[in-house]
Amino acid sequence: LKSAKAVFESAAANVEQAKAAVSTANINLGYTVIKAPVSGFVGRLPKKQGSLVSNTDVAPLTLLSDAHEVHIYFSLSEEDFIGFNTNYAGKSVSDRVNHLPAVSLVLPDNTVYAQQGKIDMVDGQFDKTTGSISLRATFPNAKGLLRSGNTGRIRLGLLHADALVIPQSATVELQDKVFVFTVADSNKVKKMPIVISGKSGSNYLIKEGIKAGDRIVLSGLDRIAEGEVINPEKKDDKVAKLVTQ
Structure with a gap:
């Protein structure tokens, strides 16, 4: 046993x-x-x-690659970053980032990505080589359209107080300068150089050269010359929504 x-x-x-x-x-x-x-x-x-x-x-x-959300990195010039600090509410950069509106992504084929993103990071210093500062925006990517290494352009709404806006098509570029044809009370046209501070869609934001109330030629610029007297037709005034790219 x-x-x-x-x-x-x-x-x-x-x-x-x-x-x-x-x-x-x-x-x-x-x-x-x-x-x-x-x-x-x-x-x-x-x-x-x-x-x-x-x-x-x-x-x-x-x-x-965990791509359900995608980080997009882009840069702002020193001038644009100063405007960013000045025009948005907040005591600190992080506060201003929280108050920023959503941003859009323009894809390489010039279509706009269906969903908007949110800026969630600002670099701590400027790049001495480029004179710009890096920011990051995060976009949802449930359908997987965006992949690591993609390129595109960020469309960021910047506030411009009392901005003067004219159609880009109403300007003439000559070498490194941009001109418009102004119309005097006598209907005589004059070519005036202007300084551009930015773009809003198909419009230019004007910094110098003309002021609110000035009359400019909107079309037919290739058919007029300096000092010519024209018979202008007034276009309806429009209010443009500013979105700086």
């Missing part, structure tokens, strides 16, 4: 040892399956099934 009991206990110990071996094997088997902690897009797979891998390999098995 004692001999049989010893055999039983030995067999039971072997069973427990086998269970432990099975458990260890299952754990090791689990290491052969790599599960991503997030959803996203997988890059190239340089290692194929059956390839030998090691924890000393320098190259990763692949790269996973």
